Amino acid sequence: TISIKTSADHSDSTTQYDAIVIGAGFAGMYMLYRLRQLGMSVCVYERGNDVGGTWYWNRYPGCRCDIESLCYSYSFSPELEQEWSWTERYAAQPEILQYAKHVADRFDLRRDIRFRTTVTAAFFDEKSNKWQVTTSDGECARARFLISAVGCLSSGIVPDIPGLTDFKGAWYHTGSWPHETVDLSDKRVGLIGTGSTGIQFSSEIAHSVGHLTIFQRTPNYSVPLCNEPLDKKDLEEAKANYRSMRALCRYSMAGSPYVGNKKKAVDDTNDSRERNFAAAWDGAGFSFVFCYSDLLLDIDSNRTAAEFVERKIREAVKDRAVADLLVPQGYPLGAKRLCVDTGYYQIFNRDNVSLVDVRESPIEYITPTGVRTLHEEYDLDVLVFATGYDAITGPLLRMDIRGRNGRSLRQKWREWPQSYLGLMMEGFPNLLTITGPGSPCVLVNMIVSIEQHVEWIADCIAAMDRDGKQTIEPDAEAESSWSNMVDEIANSTLYPLTDSWFTGKNVNGKSSRFTPYAGGMGQYRRICEEIVEDGYRGFRFD
Numbered sequence: 001t002i003s004i005k006t007s008a009d010h011s012d013s014t015t016q017y018d019a020i021v022i023g024a025g026f027a028g029m030y031m032l033y034r035l036r037q038l039g040m041s042v043c044v045y046e047r048g049n050d051v052g053g054t055w056y057w058n059r060y061p062g063c064r065c066d067i068e069s070l071c072y073s074y075s076f077s078p079e080l081e082q083e084w085s086w087t088e089r090y091a092a093q094p095e096i097l098q099y100a101k102h103v104a105d106r107f108d109l110r111r112d113i114r115f116r117t118t119v120t121a122a123f124f125d126e127k128s129n130k131w132q133v134t135t136s137d138g139e140c141a142r143a144r145f146l147i148s149a150v151g152c153l154s155s156g157i158v159p160d161i162p163g164l165t166d167f168k169g170a171w172y173h174t175g176s177w178p179h180e181t182v183d184l185s186d187k188r189v190g191l192i193g194t195g196s197t198g199i200q201f202s203s204e205i206a207h208s209v210g211h212l213t214i215f216q217r218t219p220n221y222s223v224p225l226c227n228e229p230l231d232k233k234d235l236e237e238a239k240a241n242y243r244s245m246r247a248l249c250r251y252s253m254a255g256s257p258y259v260g261n262k263k264k265a266v267d268d269t270n271d272s273r274e275r276n277f278a279a280a281w282d283g284a285g286f287s288f289v290f291c292y293s294d295l296l297l298d299i300d301s302n303r304t305a306a307e308f309v310e311r312k313i314r315e316a317v318k319d320r321a322v323a324d325l326l327v328p329q330g331y332p333l334g335a336k337r338l339c340v341d342t343g344y345y346q347i348f349n350r351d352n353v354s355l356v357d358v359r360e361s362p363i364e365y366i367t368p369t370g371v372r373t374l375h376e377e378y379d380l381d382v383l384v385f386a387t388g389y390d391a392i393t394g395p396l397l398r399m400d401i402r403g404r405n406g407r408s409l410r411q412k413w414r415e416w417p418q419s420y421l422g423l424m425m426e427g428f429p430n431l432l433t434i435t436g437p438g439s440p441c442v443l444v445n446m447i448v449s450i451e452q453h454v455e456w457i458a459d460c461i462a463a464m465d466r467d468g469k470q471t472i473e474p475d476a477e478a479e480s481s482w483s484n485m486v487d488e489i490a491n492s493t494l495y496p497l498t499d500s501w502f503t504g505k506n507v508n509g510k511s512s513r514f515t516p517y518a519g520g521m522g523q524y525r526r527i528c529e530e531i532v533e534d535g536y537r538g539f540r541f542d
């Protein structure tokens with residue numbers, strides 16, 4: 001068997017570990033915990049000052065998770081589950097960050113995390129079968145396993161609009177919001193972007209700013225969050241039933257305990273459909289999209305939901321011309337990730353909120369005092385970019401990763417980010433990607449997705465150790481047939497029918513493919529289990 005060191009080996013000038021993990025968000029923290037249980041020496045590199053990943057960086061006003069807190073939390077420790085008490089049905093960012101910090105303290109994780117350190121490059125040395133990793137402070141370290149826990153939405157995009165450097169006011173991207181309080185009261189705030197982030201941000205600040213100008217290119221479908229405090233009784237009940245709830249999440253479609261309606265919307269009567277949509281609108285939050293089984297599969301069914309949401313938007317927004325602009329057109333509900341809000345449409349009834357259609361009147365440039373569109377100039381004190389992310393592959397390709405024969409991941413993924421199970425790539429032995437492209441990742445509750453990958457990786461490493469294997473790598477055929485299947489499943493859904501960060505079309509020059517595995521969390525988990533039972537079918541060990 002392979003001898004596993006229990007502490008970092010500094011015997012040559014490059015520090016050696018058994019495993020290097022990139023990122024100390026929810027994925028990296030749990031990976032560290034599991035690798036330590038295997039007795040491995042581990043270094044986690046984290047570019048932030050603390051743990052939390054997404055929830056460390058996204059501190060913008062209104063930031064909140066739209067997956068219920070009781071299931072957007074780790075399931076691996078029953079003690080942790082019992083001692084932590086969520087205060088709201090949907091937790092706000094500060095509470096989730098507090099939870100991440102609590103986990104780091106409770107399991108003493110920080111001593112193996114190198115904060116303020118960005119991994120810039122990694123190459124696989126075929127002679128030693130080790131990964132050599134270079135960091136922003138010029139250090140090198142080597143490890144047998146390189147595990148990416150970089151997240152799917154961690155590479156923010158600020159659009160290249162001329163004049164931004166001349167802007168005299170303050171500007172921010174929501175994904176790197178300052179730690180100190182940003183005083184927006186009485187300010188003229190401009191917001192570019194109306195995805196999940198822009199919708200949360202604007203709903204939160206509209207009441208307290210001087211004026212809010214929202215520059216909208218594409219209206220989004222949004223449904224009410226229906227957040228509420230969790231009282232003592234709710235919590236006690238949830239804590240008593242954690243195990244059965246987690247079991248439901250693990251084998252569900254979207255990693256949540258919500259059991260979707262098996263009925264198809266097209267098969268329902270108008271009256272019953274209206275009642276069903278109304279009930280989902282009044283309580284399901286994001287799960288609105290599962291209130292029929294075929295809303296993401298059948299365009300006619302989808303249209304019934306879209307029409308319902310359109311009626312709700314028109315009921316909420318008094319000014320007809322503004323409502324016209326807010327109603328999404330020409331793409332299916334949920335094909336861009338469904339947004340979830342608290343009073344978003346209502347803010348447009350306020351005198352201090354205005355909506356600018358930048359599809360009709362594009363932003364031409366940023367002036368020292370505001371934004372100039374084709375038809376008008378807007379004076380602003382603060383400009384906020386809620387303009388999204390180079391998603392899923394972006395955070396991986398930001399690093400110069402090179403596998404066998406010096407081949408880079410950027411080259412490999414130029415056309416299409418092929419992987420096996422979203423976990424590994426042919427030509428890149430012992431590189432494992434938690435929630436990589438080709439896995440359910442962003443389509444499901446991320447924590448459920450993360451835990452499944454982390455556990456699969458830890459079990460795989462333990463099996464390799466038992467069998468005396470040094471490296472693991474997928475076969476080219478297994479990788480291409482998996483990637484083709486991911487593509488086929490995507491094409492059987494409505495997701496590819498619009499441009500979005502799901503398809504990569506939001507990034508100039510990015511190859512456009514719908515990369516997440518859309519077959520559901522439960523089905524994916526079963527496939528991973530079968531592959532292991534089948535002796536790690538599709539993988540090669542040396």
Ligand code: N01
Nearest residue numbers: 064065066159193194195196197198217218337386387388
């Ligand atoms: O990013 P997005 P996000 N000029 O890409 C617009 C998760 N999340 O940060 O659609 C003008 O969705 C762009 O317009 P268009 C969640 O999974 C979860 O909001 O390209 N506009 C779009 O409106 C989510 O889906 C939570 O025409 C420009 C917006 O910017 C994902 O993160 C909360 C532009 C970008 O929307 C990403 O959401 C927040 C330009 N040059 C986020 N460039 C919860 O849990 C871009 N846009 C609740």
